[in-house]
Amino acid sequence: MVKSDIAGTDKRAVQQRGSQPWIYDMDAHIIDTDEDIRPFLDERYRKRTGSLLALDEWHRGLIRRPRAPQDLTERLRVLDEEGVICSVLFPSRAMDVNTMRDKAFVAAYCRAYNSFIADVCRKASALKAMAVLPFDNVSAAVEELTRSVTKLGLVGVVISSYGLQEHIGSVKYWPIYQEMQRLNVHLGIHNSIQGGPIGDLRADTFMFQHTVGRPAATMTDCAALIYGGVVEKFPRLRVSFLEARVAWVPYWMEYMDRKWEKRRSDAALLTRKPSEYMTGGNFFYSAEPDEKALPYVLERIGEELIIFASDYPHGGSAFTGDLLGRSDVSDRAKTKILRENGIRLLGEEIDKAEYENDLRSAL
Amino acid sequence: MAVIDSDVHLIQRADDSDIRALMGKPYSNDSYPVFPGTGWDASACGESGAGEWDTQAQLTAMDRQGVDLSIVMPTQALLVSQIPEAGLPTGFPRQIRDKNLAAAYCRAYNDHVANICAGSPRLKAVGIASFQDVPAAIAEVRRAVEELGLVGIVVSSLGLTEHLGSPTFWPIYDELEKLNRPLIVHNLAHQVPVWQRYPDSFLFQETVGGSMETLHAFTGLMYGGIPEKFSALRIAFFDIGTGWIPYMLERMDKDFASHGAEQAPLLKRSPCAYVKLGNWYYSTHGDEGTLAYVLDCIGDSSVVFGSSYPDDSAFPMAVSSLQARGDIAEESKRKILSDNAQRLFGLQ
DSSP: OOOTTHHHHHHHHHHEEEESOOEEEEEEEOOOOHHHHGGGSOGGGTTOOSOSSOOOSOOOOOSOTTSOTTOHHHHHHHHHHHTEEEEEEEOSSGGGGGGOOOHHHHHHHHHHHHHHHHHHHTTOTTEEEEEOOOTTSHHHHHHHHHIIIIITOOOEEEEOOTTOSSOTTSGGGHHHHHHHHHHTOEEEEOOOTTOOSTTTTTOOSHHHHHHHHHHHHHHHHHHHHHHTTHHHHOTTOOEEEOSSOSTHHHHHHHHHHHHHHHOGGGGTTOSSOHHHHHTSSSEEEEEOTTOTTHHHHHHHHOSSSEEEOOOTTSTTOOOTHHHHTOSSSOHHHHHIIIIIHHHHHHTOOOOHHHHHHHHHHHO | OOOEEEEEEOOOOTTOHHHHTTSOTTGGGOOSOSSOOOSOOTTTTTTSSOSOOOHHHHHHHHHHHTOSEEEEEOSGGGGGGGSOOTTSOOSSOGGGGOTTHHHHHHHHHHHHHHHHHTTOTTEEEOBOOOTTSHHHHHHHHHIIIIITOOOOEEEOOTTOSSOTTSGGGHHHHHHHHHHTOOEEEOOOTTOOSTTSSSOOSHHHHHHHHHHHHHHHHHHHHHHTTHHHHTTTOOEEEOSSOSTTHHHHHHHHHHHHHHHHHHHSTTOSSOHHHHHHTSOEEEEEOSOOTTHHHHHHHHOSSSEEEOOOBTSOTTTTSHHHHHHTOSSSOHHHHHIIIIIHHHHHTTOO
């Protein structure tokens, strides 16, 4: 939730760079509704009845309804107040598109969502967006990826692995990664609240599914990309792991290394330890601004790999105040998390002079 | 100080003939496998895990490692939770849906491991119970502890149709609490079915299988209210290290703050607060880089040393390398190597 004392903290945020917005928020959400998507759908699908997307059974009640997606004025006011110069928009619902089996419709839905979100981004320069792709329909996915980036200006691809026919490191999906590398856009691993196959049958509350689903799915995706050799094969592909916090990273580095030491032949493409891929510069991880483990994780993996993600306007979203106010994270690290690392994840050039200026103003 | 290795594995025969011989009729003569096949080869094509249990060899290995007392865990007997409950739809063949099979297997396994422990005072073991058949499980928990002298019950949760915190299993916990013996959660890496879908190598399966399932069990036990309902019950989470604990606790506390009142109504305090009460334990191999940080977060009274021998890449240096660490206080090492395990298993 946006903090009620935000007026106090945002001043600090803005003060760090004079009065200019400077923060890169690598994961905010649009609240995408069927009404938003329908006008962009191919003619033959517009009259579909019922919900366009498959729904899960959970009653969420998490999304703050008053801030509707169309209320761009309110969104831009918040960005301005928070000093955000770049806000990368993810869907709220469309990332679940790959749980559906109707191959042609999944592709059509992705095209419609991407056209819709590109339309939103045209209204303000701070807004960037991630594309959704019909992952299991690989040729259509590659085609839509190319269109989304070259024609629509989208800056990456979001995937929630739940529902995919194979793990996300599978050779099946490599043509998508190859095209992403060519187009210099990043992959955002953002598992939906459905979260993953674990506990599908046994979780008996939404809270249970939420607590364990996303960590399990995200850590599995990380192992899939590494063991599958994706990072080895596509050394310039950048990947962000979102909304799963960062405290799992040191644990998982060590755990995978331990398993891999015994069974290297099972991951024949690897030329380095799993942990080295996790810290090699391809992977970025989003921290919660108030995450207790942040200083420890910074110590273990360095300052270059952690990004800021507000999750705005979803429940639990926190803006920069919590991070800027921390005394256990250095100003240099804060600057990297709030800005520089996001710029690198986007594949943009960091202006040298500007970079020095950032550091000077932060330190 | 008596060094205790809380997690060594019994080498079981791949064909289960060692256990089957003790199962009684009709099972002892049955040629059908006790467990459904998982389709994974954990032996790396026969390279590891093969051989027969040999108590003398085990004691020699303990001498080399510097271990005084070992707690023996099952190996494939952990798969007992995979035996489907009679009456539930399943893809498995009819033979293994016999409603008495799981209970009969547990009794035979417990007899087998108790026989082994009778061979040396340096070996203690935990037993297994058929969680899919609760009345039988309660009777076997009592027998295993009171008659066989086993020091706890271990469960692998995958295969069960409910999470471990479900009230279905409460009578088992009630019995364990009364007997003052712990519940050990020790998942087997290559269990089906939840994670069967994505992994396409045993490395991948082994990485996500045991670890993610244990996070699930941890969450289920917590949100199910077990630390409140059975406040004296000791529970331990084995063989996935400790680096995940601060991560999961912070995530749980945050989710609990938003939804706990309605979705975990039995809990009267935050998950982290329950963990700090000290009745939940975790095993470490001793060489985790994250260990010092974890001790900072949760204290040093709930971590026990468990090598996972013979699946132990650090052997025979696991104990000495933990003792040589400069980032962990000597007092903490003593607790991890001895005191905490004595308390967990009620050996004092």
